[in-house]
Amino acid sequence: xxxxxxxxxxxxxxxxxxxxxxxxxxxxxxxxxxxxxxxxxxxxxxxxxxxxxxxxxxxxxxxxxxxxxxxxxxxxxxxxxxxxxxxxxxxxxxxxxxxxxxxxxxxxxxxxxxxxxxxxxxxxxxxxxxxxxxxxxxxxxxxxxxxxxxxxxxxxxxxxxxxxxxxxxxxxxxxxxxxxxxxxxxxxxxxxxxxxxxxxxxxxxxxxxxxxxxxxxxxxxxxxxxxxxxxxxxxxxxxxxxxxxxxxxxxxxxxxxxxxxxxxxxxxxxxxxxxxxxxxxxxxxxxxxxxxxxxxx
Amino acid sequence: xxxxxxxxxxxxxxxxxxxxxxxxxxxxxxxxxxxxxxxxxxxxxxxxxxxxxxxxxxxxxxxxxxxxxxxxxxxxxxxxxxxxxxxxxxxxxxxxxxxxxxxxxxxxxxxxxxxxxxxxxxxxxxxxxxxxxxxxxxxxxxxxxxxxxxxxxxxxxxxxxxxxxxxxxxxxxxxxxxxxxxxxxxxxxxxxxxxxxxxxxxxxxxxxxxxxxxxxxxxxxxxxxxxxxxxxxxxxxxxxxxxxxxxxxxxxxxxxxxxxxxxxxxxxxxxxxxxxxxxxxxxxxxxxxxxxxxxxxxxxxxxxxxxxxxxxxxxxxxxxxxxxxxxxxxxxxxxxxxxxxxxxxxxxxxxxxxxxxxxxxxxxxxxxxxxxxxxxxxxxxxxxx
Numbered sequence: 001x002x003x004x005x006x007x008x009x010x011x012x013x014x015x016x017x018x019x020x021x022x023x024x025x026x027x028x029x030x031x032x033x034x035x036x037x038x039x040x041x042x043x044x045x046x047x048x049x050x051x052x053x054x055x056x057x058x059x060x061x062x063x064x065x066x067x068x069x070x071x072x073x074x075x076x077x078x079x080x081x082x083x084x085x086x087x088x089x090x091x092x093x094x095x096x097x098x099x100x101x102x103x104x105x106x107x108x109x110x111x112x113x114x115x116x117x118x119x120x121x122x123x124x125x126x127x128x129x130x131x132x133x134x135x136x137x138x139x140x141x142x143x144x145x146x147x148x149x150x151x152x153x154x155x156x157x158x159x160x161x162x163x164x165x166x167x168x169x170x171x172x173x174x175x176x177x178x179x180x181x182x183x184x185x186x187x188x189x190x191x192x193x194x195x196x197x198x199x200x201x202x203x204x205x206x207x208x209x210x211x212x213x214x215x216x217x218x219x220x221x222x223x224x225x226x227x228x229x230x231x232x233x234x235x236x237x238x239x240x241x242x243x244x245x246x247x248x249x250x251x252x253x254x255x256x257x258x259x260x261x262x263x264x265x266x267x268x269x270x271x272x273x274x275x276x277x278x279x280x281x282x283x284x285x286x287x288x289x290x291x292x293x294x295x296x297x
Numbered sequence: 298x299x300x301x302x303x304x305x306x307x308x309x310x311x312x313x314x315x316x317x318x319x320x321x322x323x324x325x326x327x328x329x330x331x332x333x334x335x336x337x338x339x340x341x342x343x344x345x346x347x348x349x350x351x352x353x354x355x356x357x358x359x360x361x362x363x364x365x366x367x368x369x370x371x372x373x374x375x376x377x378x379x380x381x382x383x384x385x386x387x388x389x390x391x392x393x394x395x396x397x398x399x400x401x402x403x404x405x406x407x408x409x410x411x412x413x414x415x416x417x418x419x420x421x422x423x424x425x426x427x428x429x430x431x432x433x434x435x436x437x438x439x440x441x442x443x444x445x446x447x448x449x450x451x452x453x454x455x456x457x458x459x460x461x462x463x464x465x466x467x468x469x470x471x472x473x474x475x476x477x478x479x480x481x482x483x484x485x486x487x488x489x490x491x492x493x494x495x496x497x498x499x500x501x502x503x504x505x506x507x508x509x510x511x512x513x514x515x516x517x518x519x520x521x522x523x524x525x526x527x528x529x530x531x532x533x534x535x536x537x538x539x540x541x542x543x544x545x546x547x548x549x550x551x552x553x554x555x556x557x558x559x560x561x562x563x564x565x566x567x568x569x570x571x572x573x574x575x576x577x578x579x580x581x582x583x584x585x586x587x588x589x590x591x592x593x594x595x596x597x598x599x600x601x602x603x604x605x606x607x608x609x610x611x612x613x614x615x616x617x618x619x620x621x622x623x624x625x626x627x628x629x630x631x632x633x634x635x636x637x638x639x640x641x642x643x644x645x646x647x648x649x650x651x652x653x654x655x656x657x658x659x660x661x662x663x664x665x666x667x668x669x670x671x672x673x674x675x676x677x678x679x680x681x682x
Binding site for chain 2: 090236280
C-alpha cells in the first residue's frame with residue numbers, strides 16, 4: 001500500500017509541476033495558456049540540446065531551461081497574450097495556435113530542414129535523456145525501496161512549490177501579483193504596474209514549465225508533441241483546485257494523482273485516467289469555482 | 298426585404314448551387330474527397346451554432362461526431378463481407394474473434410463480454426437512428442446538467458473537453474466491443490432499398506451535398522427564430538435574460554442538442570464516405586481543429602464557418618501533395634489562427650458582414666441623397682407635419 005501511495009505521490013508531483021505555472025498564469029492573469037505544455041516540451045529539448053552541444057550535465061540544464069522558457073514566455077506575452085486580456089476563450093484559442101507553431105518549429109528545426117540543414121537533437125524524431133547515475137537505482141526509505149528519480153522529482157516539486165509560495169506570499173512582487181488576482185483594476189488604481197507584473201508573472205509561469213520539462217525528459221521520451229496531453233492534465237488540476245488558489249492546485253494535484261494510482265492498481269492505466277477525467281467533471285459541475293478559490297475576476 | 302437580407306439569401310443560394318456544380322469538374326476520386334470537406338463544413342457549422350449564438354465554446358464536439366460515426370460503423374461492419382465469413386450464419390465482426398476466449402461460442406450474444414450490444418445493429422436503420430439518438434441523448438443530459446447548474450463560459454469548454462477525452466479512453470479500453478485503438482475498418486456499403494452507396498460515386502456525393510444544404514438551410518431558419526434571439530440575449534447577459542423570465546437552461550440545452558445532432562449526423566456521413574471509424578475522431582486536436590475552422594470562417598456565421606472549414610481543408614489537401622510542406626502547413630495554420638484571433642476575431646464571415654454593412658450604408662446614403670435633391674424642402678416639411 002505504501003508503494004501505491006508513493007507512486008500516487010510521484011504522479012501528483014508531476015501534475016503539480018506542470019500545473020503550478022498554469023495556476024499562476026490562469027489565476028493571476030486570466031490567461032488559458034495552451035502553449036504551456038509546449039514550454040514543458042521546450043524545457044525537455046533544452047536538456048537534450050545542452051547535453052549534445054554543450055556537454056552539460058542534467059542538473060545544469062535546469063536553470064538554462066528555466067531562463068530559455070521564461071524568455072519565450074515573455075516574448076509570447078508581449079506579442080500575443082497582452083492584446084487579449086479579458087478575452088478568456090480567445091487566449092485559449094490564440095495560445096493553441098502558438099502551441100502548434102512551437103511544435104512545428106522544433107519538428108522543422110526552425111525551418112532549417114527545408115535548406116537541408118539538420119540540427120542534432122531537433123527534428124521530428126524521438127530523443128532520450130539519460131538520468132545521471134546519482135539518480136538511478138533505489139532509495140531505501142521507511143522499510144520500502146523507492147525509485148530514486150521519483151524521489152528526486154518529488155523533492156524538486158516541493159522546492160519549486162515553496163519558492164513559488166515564498167515569491168507570492170513573502171515578497172512585494174508577490175503582493176502585487178495577489179492584488180492583481182483579486183482585482184486588476186483596483187490594483188492598477190493603487191499604482192501597481194499591471195502590465196509589467198503580468199509580463200513577469202507569465203515569464204515565471206513559463207519558466208516553471210521549462211523546469212518541469214527537464215524533469216519529464218528523465219523518464220519520458222522527448223518528442224515535439226509531448227506537451228499536448230500534459231497541458232490538459234495540468235489544466236484540469238488547476239480548474240479542479242480552484243482558479244487563483246495555489247493551495248487548491250496543490251491539493252487537487254495530490255488528490256488526482258493518488259486517485260490515478262489507486263484506480264490503476266485495481267484496473268489499468270487507461271481506466272485510471274478516465275476516472276480522473278470523471279472526477280474533474282464532477283468537481284466542476286458540483287463546485288464550478290473549484291475546491292478552493294478566491295472571489296476574483 | 299432589405300439589401301442585407303437579399304445578399305445573405307444570395308450567398309446561401311450561390312453556395313448551395315456551387316455544391317451541386319462540383320461533380321461537373323471532378324472525377325469520382327475527387328468527389329470522395331469533396332464529400333469529406335462537406336462533412337467538415339457541416340461540423341464547422343455545428344460549432345458556430347453553439348459558439349456564435351449561445352456563446353458556448355464546445356471543445357468536445359468530436360464526442361458527438363465520434364458517437365455518430367461509431368453507431369453507423371457498427372451497422373456497416375456487420376454488413377461487411379468479412380463479417381459474414383467468420384464461420385457463423387449470422388454476421389460476426391472479425392476483430393471479435395481475435396479478442397474472444399478460445400472456447401467462446403461464435404455468436405454476437407456472447408462471443409466477447411459486451412458483444413451483445415451489437416445485436417440490434419444487425420439492422421442498418423437501427424445504426425442510423427442511434428447515430429442521431431445517442432448524441433442527442435448525451436448532449437441533452439450533459440446540457441441539462443451543465444446549464445441547470447448555471448455553469449458557463451470556459452467551464453463548459455473544460456467539461457466538454459474532459460468528457461470527449463473520457464469517452465475516447467473508454468472506447469479504447471473496450472477493445473472486445475470497439476476494437477480499441479484500431480477502430481472499425483473494412484465496412485460494408487450503406488444500402489437503401491437494394492441500392493448500394495459506393496463511397497467513390499456521384500450518388501454518395503449528392504447524398505452528402507443534399508444533407509449539407511438541408512442542414513445549412515435548417516440552421517439558417519433556426520437562427521432566425523425567436524428562440525435564437527432569446528439565446529443571443531442569454532449569451533450577452535445571462536442574468537438579465539433569467540430575470541426577464543426566460544428558461545435559460547432550456548434554450549441553451551436545446552441549441553446544444555441541435556448542434557450535437559448535426560455533429561452526429563456529420564459523423565455518420567463521414568463513415569459512409571471514408572469507410573472507417575476510429576478513436577482519433579475523439580482526439581482533443583480534432584475537436585480543437587473544428588474550432589479553428591469555425592474561427593477562421595466566422596464564429597457567429599453559419600455559412601462562414603461552413604465555408605471556413607471547406608476552404609482550410611481544400612488548401613490543406615493541395616499543400617499536402619508536396620511532402621515537405623505538410624509540416625510547414627501545420628505551422629502556417631497555427632500562425633493563421635493566432636492572427637485571426639488577434640486581428641479578425643469574427644473571421645471571414647465578419648469581413649463579409651462588414652462589407653455588406655458598408656454596401657448598405659452607401660446604398661442608403663445614395664438613396665437619401667437622391668431623395669433630398671428631388672424633393673422640394675416644402676414637401677418635406679409637410680410630411681413632417
